[in-house]
């Protein structure tokens with residue numbers, strides 16, 4: 001029950017609907033119990049004693065209580081449903097908010113398909129129990145108590161005999177739950193995996209097709225699909241084994257009732273009407289107890305779902321805002337690293353090691369080095385995507401952790417190697433970081449990013465809808481929209497992480513010309529593998545194994561023996577050879 005206790009804050013505020021539903025459930029249940037009593041009166045008094053004048057009263061009385069039962073059923077079901085629907089509405093909202101606030105570290109290991117299945121199937125599983133399962137359990141207890149009361153009123157010994165097999169039934173139900181709960185947890189997990197498979201395949205369809213790995217993907221899906229099927233079949237197996245046992249135990253009750261009850265009627269200790277009423281009443285107990293298997297089934301599913309939802313809700317938010325965090329208004333763009341090291345996880349080597357530098361406002365810093373040398377890691381610390389393991393990162397002389405996350409990130413614009421475009425209009429994509437931007441500002445940003453001309457050639461211009469992940473645009477076009485998005489944000493610090501690697505040299509030259517204007521007055525970090533992309537930087541840092549091994553201007557670095565000069569020689573060798581042959 002721990003899961004339900006922990007998730008109480010979502011459903012308990014709506015207890016009004018639950019209580020209403022339960023009150024009318026009481027009414028419904030009590031009326032149900034009246035049926036066998038009417039049956040008993042009809043058999044014993046009307047048929048047995050020939051008092052046919054009672055028939056109209058019984059008939060109208062019966063219709064009357066049917067109407068009341070109908071109304072009670074409506075109110076009970078409607079409120080029960082409402083209770084579940086409203087509770088999971090809040091829950092879904094909170095889950096989504098939590099997903100937005102979880103740090104990058106969480107997403108490093110998370111699988112999209114699995115998260116999706118938690119937000120959909122697991123939330124639904126939880127709702128189903130809130131809406132129906134809870135009420136069903138209460139109905140069962142109620143039926144047990146009231147029915148047993150009426151049975152005891154008719155005949156104490158017959159009640160005892162009839163109830164003899166009930167403890168065995170209860171044990172079978174308990175054992176069933178013990179088996180079925182872990183099985184359902186397995187089913188939920190497997191469904192998450194299945195979803196992950198589908199989602200990854202669709203997201204990576206280009207890679208799958210270009211490497212002709214469709215067969216492999218199909219096999220992978222089939223194995224997940226089979227695992228899901230097997231897990232589900234296992235629960236069916238448990239269900240199929242226990243259900244006949246429970247039914248058998250239920251029927252033992254009925255046999256004992258008919259045997260002993262018949263004996264009592266023959267001995268005139270019980271009337272025929274009372275035996276008939278007893279028979280119906282036993283059905284009211286046996287069915288819900290057998291049904292308890294189904295309700296427990298639901299309960300197990302929703303408990304397993306609740307556990308998976310709690311895993312998200314309770315995931316640690318490693319990057320928290322301080323209670324006294326200050327707003328960063330317009331940053332000056334002064335970035336300083338003091339002996340900063342970063343280790344992504346305890347077991348990892350340091351991704352960056354003892355980095356120190358100071359970038360004055362308005363300056364352009366180039367970062368170059370082999371892949372995995374730590375360039376991106378440096379920039380991710382500026383926006384607190386990750387927290388440094390040692391040292392401090394300062395902006396405008398203050399630790400980045402002293403600022404509110406929102407204001408900090410509003411001041412830093414990123415253009416990544418592969419930026420994400422949403423399936424929305426071009427206009428909305430450019431203004432994503434600043435939805436209040438005017439149309440003029442959007443167009444201005446696009447012009448600076450050399451994107452305006454191709455946008456205008458599109459059928460609906462800025463209102464053109466983009467496909468998922470910007471499908472329908474070339475790599476270079478997508479990149480220019482991403483650059484326009486960063487320009488539109490008007491940040492004090494701009495980070496271009498391999499931003500122009502997807503465009504051809506000519507477009508890169510054009511974008512760089514535009515970016516020069518954009519970079520004016522902002523501190524810019526350019527991460528690039530091409531020297532041409534960063535040679536105009538005020539200072540260039542050369543990264544090797546997480547450390548800055550050389551720093552200086554382009555001119556200084558090509559005069560120094562080292563990594564930068566080696567890269568320069570490789571990239572410009574052909575050019576030098578060409579010009580040498582030209583001068584000969």
Ligand SMILES: Nc1ncnc2c1ncn2[C@@H]1O[C@H](COP(=O)(O)OP(=O)(O)OP(=O)(O)O)[C@@H](O)[C@H]1O
Nearest residue numbers: 108344345348351370371372373374375376377378
């Ligand atoms: N999210 C992460 N979790 C764990 N390790 C990471 C993560 N991101 C990067 N790393 C590791 O940190 C090191 C530095 O990576 P980083 O991305 O900073 O390099 P980079 O110089 O930007 O490389 P590239 O030029 O390929 O983009 C690498 O060894 C990488 O494997």
